[in-house]
């Protein structure tokens with residue numbers, strides 16, 4: 396139509412088509428079909444052992460489905476090479492206590508991807524690193540060696556690293572387990588902001604039903620076996636442009652309210 400700008404923010408980012416997975420003879424996932432759209436926030440819920448982590452590990456290519464196809468950003472996963480578009484924070488990061496890097500170096504390392512390895516960090520990179528550290532309340536730990544920190548503090552560093560890098564798709568496996576309530580609130584504020592205003596897509600496993608319900612509503616939109624998918628898109632499909640225009644005015648206000656600024 397003349398004069399109508401088509402904004403395409405609803406591409407499939409992840410497609411699970413008839414996915415099954417077994418560990419040996421033990422089938423964990425059976426004929427799962429689910430698509431994730433750009434700018435969705437997916438909450439993946441389910442009891443212990445239903446296959447949440449298994450699904451995420453398939454999604455980042457660590458294990459292959461026994462049957463079915465996975466596509467990432469429209470490409471079959473076996474051909475997919477743009478891994479820097481995807482961030483993944485696994486359930487437990489175990490770290491050698493002698494690991495020599497400082498907290499700040501670890502957060503900044505998220506910004507050095509293969510493609511960007513040789514470029515200098517910009518002021519914008521530094522600002523993103525500082526914002527992420529502030530949101531995760533680790534600014535005062537910036538110069539400490541990460542290996543010397545507690546498990547909860549280390550997890551906050553890995554989350555700050557992931558959000559500083561602003562991947563297009565961020566996959567989080569029970570990200571706030573072992574983290575104190577104040578840091579959890581800072582983290583949820585930050586990811587909500589990134590979802591609503593920076594076009595990031597999230598897939599998050601969580602047992603925090605209160606947070607999930609508050610943000611994603613009380614009913615799952617799909618389920619498979621014991622896996623339940625709660626979904627929030629940033630806006631109605633017809634309002635893509637409006638959301639973008641609203642960005643500049645709402646960003647600073649929201650950051651201020653969430654205490655990030």
Ligand SMILES: Nc1ncnc2c1ncn2[C@@H]1O[C@H](COP(=O)(O)OP(=O)(O)OP(=O)(O)O)[C@@H](O)[C@H]1O
Nearest residue numbers: 418419421423441442443444445446447448449450
């Ligand atoms: N490497 C493995 N070899 C064999 N079985 C496994 C392996 N990893 C996981 N399993 C089994 O597969 C099932 C799914 O495990 P998964 O870790 O995906 O569950 P989950 O939904 O993430 O659970 P939780 O909420 O406890 O983290 C479980 O029964 C688990 O015991």
